[in-house]
Amino acid sequence: MSRAFNFSAGPATLPEAVLRQAQAEMLEWDGAGASIVELSHRGPEFMEVARQAEADLRTLMSIPDDYAVLFLAGGATAQQALLALNFAAPGQTVDYVVTGHWGKTAIKQARPYVNVNIAADGEAGGFRDIPARADWRLSKDAAYVHYTANETIHGVEFRDIPDVDNAPLFADFSSSIASEPLDVSRFGVIYGGAQKNLGPVGVTVVIVRRDLLERAGQPRADIFSYASHAANDSMLNTPPTWNWYLAGLVFKWMLAQGGVEEFARRNARKSKLLYDTIDGSGGFYRNEIAPGVRSRMNVPFFLHDPALDAAFLKDAKAAGLISLKGHRVLGGMRASIYNTMPEEGVQALAAFMRQFQQAHG
Numbered sequence: 390m391s392r393a394f395n396f397s398a399g400p401a402t403l404p405e406a407v408l409r410q411a412q413a414e415m416l417e418w419d420g421a422g423a424s425i426v427e428l429s430h431r432g433p434e435f436m437e438v439a440r441q442a443e444a445d446l447r448t449l450m451s452i453p454d455d456y457a458v459l460f461l462a463g464g465a466t467a468q469q470a471l472l473a474l475n476f477a478a479p480g481q482t483v484d485y486v487v488t489g490h491w492g493k494t495a496i497k498q499a500r501p502y503v504n505v506n507i508a509a510d511g512e513a514g515g516f517r518d519i520p521a522r523a524d525w526r527l528s529k530d531a532a533y534v535h536y537t538a539n540e541t542i543h544g545v546e547f548r549d550i551p552d553v554d555n556a557p558l559f560a561d562f563s564s565s566i567a568s569e570p571l572d573v574s575r576f577g578v579i580y581g582g583a584q585k586n587l588g589p590v591g592v593t594v595v596i597v598r599r600d601l602l603e604r605a606g607q608p609r610a611d612i613f614s615y616a617s618h619a620a621n622d623s624m625l626n627t628p629p630t631w632n633w634y635l636a637g638l639v640f641k642w643m644l645a646q647g648g649v650e651e652f653a654r655r656n657a658r659k660s661k662l663l664y665d666t667i668d669g670s671g672g673f674y675r676n677e678i679a680p681g682v683r684s685r686m687n688v689p690f691f692l693h694d695p696a697l698d699a700a701f702l703k704d705a706k707a708a709g710l711i712s713l714k715g716h717r718v719l720g721g722m723r724a725s726i727y728n729t730m731p732e733e734g735v736q737a738l739a740a741f742m743r744q745f746q747q748a749h750g
């Protein structure tokens with residue numbers, strides 16, 4: 390059996406060591422007489438797995454004590470609705486900065502509950518750049534300001550945390566969480582589905598400043614209340630235990646690899662190699678994102694002749710490089726190179742791209 394280098398945008402590649410450990414523990418976890426996925430979430434075995442995963446994520450991301458860390462089902466999309474329900478009064482104004490597809494979905498989920506002010510929108514420019522901070526039109530009394538730290542489809546990433554002094558900053562970090570050091574204290578809420586940088590799909594991490602949990606929000610069932618989830622250690626109902634366990638293995642692996650500082654260095658090298666390969670191709674490959682906001686995680690690119698796309702994907706697969714087809718919204722190609730993508734994978738892709746150009750240029 391041979392594993393390819395997998396550039397999928399999510400669900401994405403997992404560390405082989407993690408998959409092997411999960412395989413070894415699949416039938417019986419740590420002398421428990423059963424798999425961890427077969428045991429009660431309230432039993433001592435899973436409680437320890439859950440506690441350790443949270444402790445490791447806190448260490449990995451340097452999360453301050455005045456932030457709650459929730460492990461929830463529902464994906465990032467459900468959180469996009471819950472943010473409005475939990476942190477804004479009915480019809481209250483909230484500010485959204487849109488820099489790609491996922492910023493738009495965030496608005497769609499919030500709109501039934503709040504008055505959305507689009508403070509800035511990069512769509513007119515094809516989402517190839519981030520609107521200058523000076524041009525944002527923030528509201529005076531917004532419940533929060535929301536932005537997407539990394540746009541997974543358009544390949545646009547904020548390289549700095551924006552200054553917004555009027556309201557707490559909420560950020561969708563689905564596709565860049567734990568990819569470099571981050572000052573969590575600048576945020577009200579950070580959230581992300583785990584299926585990109587943190588491991589398996591099916592569990593979503595929500596990091597929320599505790600004082601915000603006291604906001605009344607809107608009438609909602611208990612199951613949609615972050616405060617209730619926090620008060621119950623994310624065990625208000627049965628949590629996605631298998632996914633939580635797997636994410637915990639990924640956290641341990643990331644810490645052993647050197648933590649977010651080390652991943653920041655690797656991610657900088659990986660993305661530079663890929664952008665250099667594209668920019669140095671004399672137009673055979675192209676990426677149109679403004680250089681200062683190019684994503685380190687998702688690199689969309691186009692071949693100069695779309696008629697070559699099918700051959701590119703076929704030959705890449707034969708070379709052990711899979712999941713390079715771009716998102717249907719954009720077409721072309723996309724290489725997702727999260728923490729778990731090894732540098733050798735990106736080196737292999739860059740070498741393949743040069744060879745393919747030589748053969749078809």
Ligand code: PMP
Pocket residue numbers: 399463464465466467491537539540541542561562563564582
């Ligand atoms: N936000 C971003 C930045 C994403 O990349 C995605 C998924 N690709 C989502 C939100 C939606 O996540 P989910 O499928 O977990 O709801």
